[in-house]
Amino acid sequence: MSITVVVLGNDEHVVRQIEGYRGELMVTRVCEDVAEAIAVCAVGAVDVLLVSGRELLPPVEQIDAIAALQTVLVLLDDKPRTENIITGLLEVEPNISMIELEPLVLRTLRELTHPARSDTGNLAPNGTETDDATGKIVCFWGAPGSPGRSTVALNYAVEAALAGQSVVILDADTFAASISIQLGLLDESASIAQLCRVIDSGSKEPARLAATCLSVEVAAVVIKVATGLPRASRWPEVRASALRRATEVLREHHDLVVLDVASPIELDEQLSFDTQAPQRNAVTVEMLRSSDEVFMVVAADSVGIPRALRAIDEFEEQIPGVELQILFNKLGTANTGHSPKRRLLEAWDRFGPRHTIAGYLPQDTVSCNAALLAGSPLAEIASKSTLRTEIKGLVGIKSLDKRKKRLSRRFG
Numbered sequence: 375m376s377i378t379v380v381v382l383g384n385d386e387h388v389v390r391q392i393e394g395y396r397g398e399l400m401v402t403r404v405c406e407d408v409a410e411a412i413a414v415c416a417v418g419a420v421d422v423l424l425v426s427g428r429e430l431l432p433p434v435e436q437i438d439a440i441a442a443l444q445t446v447l448v449l450l451d452d453k454p455r456t457e458n459i460i461t462g463l464l465e466v467e468p469n470i471s472m473i474e475l476e477p478l479v480l481r482t483l484r485e486l487t488h489p490a491r492s493d494t495g496n497l498a499p500n501g502t503e504t505d506d507a508t509g510k511i512v513c514f515w516g517a518p519g520s521p522g523r524s525t526v527a528l529n530y531a532v533e534a535a536l537a538g539q540s541v542v543i544l545d546a547d548t549f550a551a552s553i554s555i556q557l558g559l560l561d562e563s564a565s566i567a568q569l570c571r572v573i574d575s576g577s578k579e580p581a582r583l584a585a586t587c588l589s590v591e592v593a594a595v596v597i598k599v600a601t602g603l604p605r606a607s608r609w610p611e612v613r614a615s616a617l618r619r620a621t622e623v624l625r626e627h628h629d630l631v632v633l634d635v636a637s638p639i640e641l642d643e644q645l646s647f648d649t650q651a652p653q654r655n656a657v658t659v660e661m662l663r664s665s666d667e668v669f670m671v672v673a674a675d676s677v678g679i680p681r682a683l684r685a686i687d688e689f690e691e692q693i694p695g696v697e698l699q700i701l702f703n704k705l706g707t708a709n710t711g712h713s714p715k716r717r718l719l720e721a722w723d724r725f726g727p728r729h730t731i732a733g734y735l736p737q738d739t740v741s742c743n744a745a746l747l748a749g750s751p752l753a754e755i756a757s758k759s760t761l762r763t764e765i766k767g768l769v770g771i772k773s774l775d776k777r778k779k780r781l782s783r784r785f786g
Contacts, residue, residue, distance in 0.1 A: 376400045377479060378419065382411040383426030388450070388468075395472035399479070408432050415445050422479055424448045426468075434574060434615045435656075437463060444486045446479055455576050460619075462486050509540075509625040513633040513665035515658070517685035521678055522703045523671040524552045525742060526735065526765065527634040532751040533762075533769045535595040539629035542587060542598035544569075546617065547636045548609040548657050551602025557590055558749020564608060565600040570616040580627045583620055593753040598628070614653065614660035621664060633661050637685070639692050662693055669732060669768075670698045674705040674718055679725075686727055699732040701768070706737035735764050 377398045381389055382405050392399050399422070405411040408430060415423055416439075423440060425431055428451050432440070440447055441462030454465035464482050466475060514527040524547070531543040545553035546566060554561045568586035572579075587598040603609060625631045635658040662668055670689075672682040682700075689698065700722075705714050715734055722731075741756035748755055752762040 377421045377476075377483070378402045379422040379424055380405060380411055380414050380420050381424045381426065382406075382408065383430050385426035385450075388424065388426055391472060395476075397472060397476050399472060399476055408436075412436055412440070415440055415443055420445050421483060422446045422448055424450070426450050434460065434613060438615045441486060444483070446482045446486065448475070448479065509628045509630055510667065511621060511625055511631045511633065511665045512667045512669065513635060513661055514669050514671055515635050515662060516637060516671040516673075517678065517681035518637040519673060519678060519681055521671040521673040521682075522735075522742075523669075524556065524634050526669070526671055526701065526703060527632055528553055528556055529751050529753070529762065529765045530769060531597055531630070531632040532592055532595070532753050533766050533771060534630050534632075535597045536593055536753060537769065537771050540627075541630045541632065542600065542624050542628050543632040543634070544600040544617075544621065544624075545602030545634050546612070546657055546661050547602055547634055548612060548654050549606055549636045549638070551604070553599065553634060554601040554604075556746060556749065556751075557592070557599065559588065559590070559599070559601065561588065561601045562604050563601065564603050564611065566602060566617060567608065567611040569600060569620040570611065570613050573616040573619045574613070578619070578623050580623060583623055584627075592751055602634075609654045609657075612657055614656040617657060618660045618664050621661070633665060635661050639688060641692065659693060662689075662696055665696075668696055668698055669701045670729075671701050671703050674702045674714070674734075674737075678704075679718075679721060683725060683727075686729070690727075698729045700726075700729050701732045701735065703735045704737040705734050708737070733764060733768050736760050 377400065379392060379399055379401050380403045381401055384406055389401055389404060392401050402420070403414055405414060411423060412432060414420060420443070423445055425447065428449060431449060437447055437460055445462070447463050449463065449465045450468040451465055452468065454467055462482065464478055466478065512530070514523040514530070516523040528543065531541050535541040543553060544566060545551045565586045565588065569583060572582050572586060584598065587600045589596050590599050603612065621631055621633070636655070638655045639659050639662070641653060641655060641659065670682065670686070672678055686698065702718060705718065707714055738756070738759055738761040741752060741759045741761060745752050745755040752759055752765070756762060
């Protein structure tokens with residue numbers, strides 16, 4: 375079996391070394407720029423893309439695309455990183471011999487083509503599976519408008535922290551970040567952009583990633599907050615693949631990672647040129663795909679329901695295989711009339727898709743406005759509100775507040 379190799383960079387020594395080695399490696403093409411090399415990998419069956427210098431290394435998003443084609447990317451560098459966090463990337467020294475490189479390439483190629491066989495992270499030395507539990511990623515998404523996903527996401531994270539979980543919340547809304555505003559934080563650093571920079575530097579140290587997040591004390595507990603972009607013009611600083619890797623590292627060291635994402639999921643930003651442009655909506659799509667649970671927050675009114683139905687159609691087309699949990703928000707008689715829950719269920723059963731309904735959150739404008747004005751969650755401002763009780767139930771926490779017994783009007 376021959377291993378086809380495409381060389382990126384004008385390095386005749388590498389080509390002669392591979393051709394002089396009587397093994398499985400075989401050079402099929404030499405490319406001088408990144409665009410040509412990526413195009414060759416996309417249209418042909420290429421096993422290895424060998425990059426002769428770090429300055430020629432493609433962006434992380436394109437490395438992911440190359441790995442998806444089951445092509446190993448080998449980087450020749452004077453100071454190779456011994457621990458890579460990018461799947462399919464192999465860094466070696468330029469003077470490595472082909473007899474040493476070939477088994478490394480074969481091993482990495484097997485990891486790409488048979489990931490289940492190569493994943494031994496949860497195996498004990500005797501070959502049995504170990505209980506190496508990691509945290510959970512929960513994402514809050516919704517149709518365009520203001521269904522209240524940020525408010526629900528923040529209070530969900532706070533209630534989970536009050537229950538004793540280690541929680542980090544990421545404001546991954548590249549259009550209109552609001553978590554820092556709801557917490558009264560005057561932050562311009564954009565923690566999610568810093569997370570991406572740490573990952574792009576080749577590091578996955580939990581301490582460095584945690585240092586980019588703010589430690590915020592709310593309701594007598596501390597949660598980690600990765601603040602969003604203060605201006606929408608900074609969205610190119612957040613790369614989908616880098617943020618996904620940062621989220622995966624955070625989940626390994628926290629019980630819960632809560633994501634607040636934007637509404638648009640269409641990938642019409644992808645350009646049909648030699649290279650792929652940064653995608654603003656790709657952050658939302660990547661976060662949805664990498665989540666363990668996805669709650670779709672739906673505004674329970676005559677505008678929110680039709681928007682949600684159209685958004686679900688787009689979701690199922692763009693992101694197949696991800697299960698949605700419907701969470702109706704702002705439920706009240708002012709929006710749906712008498713018996714709001716019954717009327718909502720009648721309309722949803724008639725027009726809505728068959729997705730799990732996770733809960734019904736009542737409209738509580740007074741408590742939400744007071745919490746926003748104070749820069750605090752409901753647990754601090756309206757601890758006994760019905761909205762907070764329902765969110766606690768969504769987290770899986772039963773309310774311990776005892777209801778007052780109603781006095782009977784019957785005497786004797």
